[in-house]
Amino acid sequence: MGSQNGFIYAHPDDETFLSGCLIRRLADAGEDNVLLLATRGDAGRQGLERAKNRQELAELREHEMREAAEILGISTIEHLGWPDGQLDEVDFETIVQQIITFIQRHKVENVYTFAEDGGNGHRDHIAISKATTAAVHSGACPSVRKLYYAFSPLLRAQGHQPSILIDTEKLWPVKAAALKAHQTQHVTIGRHFGNLVDFPEERRWEAFVLGWQVETEWETL
Template identity: 65%
Template sequence: MGTRYGFIYAHPDDETFLSAAVIRELADQGEAPALLLATRGDAGRQGLERAKNRTELARLREEEMKVAAGILGIAHTEYLGWPDGQLATIDFPALVAGVIAFIQKHELAYLFTFSEDGGNGHPDHVTISKATTAAVLSGECPSVRKLYYTASASLIASGHTPSIRVDTERWWTMKAAALRAHATQYIAIEKLFGDLANFPENHRWEAFVLGWQDGVMWPKPKI
């Protein structure tokens, strides 16, 4: 099978935080998931302790991402190379064009990105979510069948039900290894997940809401 599944996020590590088990399950089914990252994560506060400057941090994070991609089974990792922390201020149509080019290149059918609130409100997350939605609605990506958003607290509160839910418990050793691969980010990772040696009950699920399907925004999930 070719590459049909695309994950579109802002920073190296977003893919592991939100979708490590979803990606690994797809890879195990013979899929070749593709990952697009809008930035190389070159403004991470913690990372700058380990790198002399942003260029070196970008290189470090790309190396970390390669290791994580191997663990998750990601077949293609691509970067748009926009500056970390500044996605909300760059030329939006140029960002959308980069997302469209990625979708077209791989003829992707199923896309995954942040919910429009960015999950945690990070402006980079919000912006790449909007850019992915704009790419799908542009009419220039006819290969796309479904667009999924992370099931953020606000999406659930507004009545949406996840149509993809993966229990990460049986995947925890794999997910923890991918998180550890993002070594420059260990403070943020431990803050969220705690000691990686222990399964984090409060982060059991990776969940996505179907946001768009075959021309329809927020299609009713079939029960």
């Protein structure tokens, strides 16, 4: 049986932006990918072009997320359902406990999340990064072997090198299809990835830094 990979992010579409090709490759290698999202992505004018209100937008984005998950090879999606854009106002220990529960339920071995700066400084990204790190280090997640952070300006400034580096060119049609599934986000996606037909050279790499790994027994002997 392949490894259990847990991707822990803030919004539907974070998984595709940062790790769409990585997820597809892991799935193709027979590994299982589970996804935990802190919010349903129900804030923002962009989505409200197509939905009457936040509730309808949440439902729309859940539907989009299921479609993207199928394309990428994610077996399970869980939503914590916290308010989009206000994650840093939610009780921190509550989120940590929810992440622990998710990791335990799926016996996650490899955890992937944002770096401490949230990649782009988004407060929800920063909050979920901190809570995930706290969960992994809580002592309550013995299944976890490795914790990876998506490469970010902060990690670069700190001199870290990616330990996972995926060239997305070959799998670009897959990533583009998953991005397209997140229809309500078309403006942001267009700004980042262009027209989804031409390969976006400046977005070539998906990169993760190994933030922590369990000490193996032969090292502690």
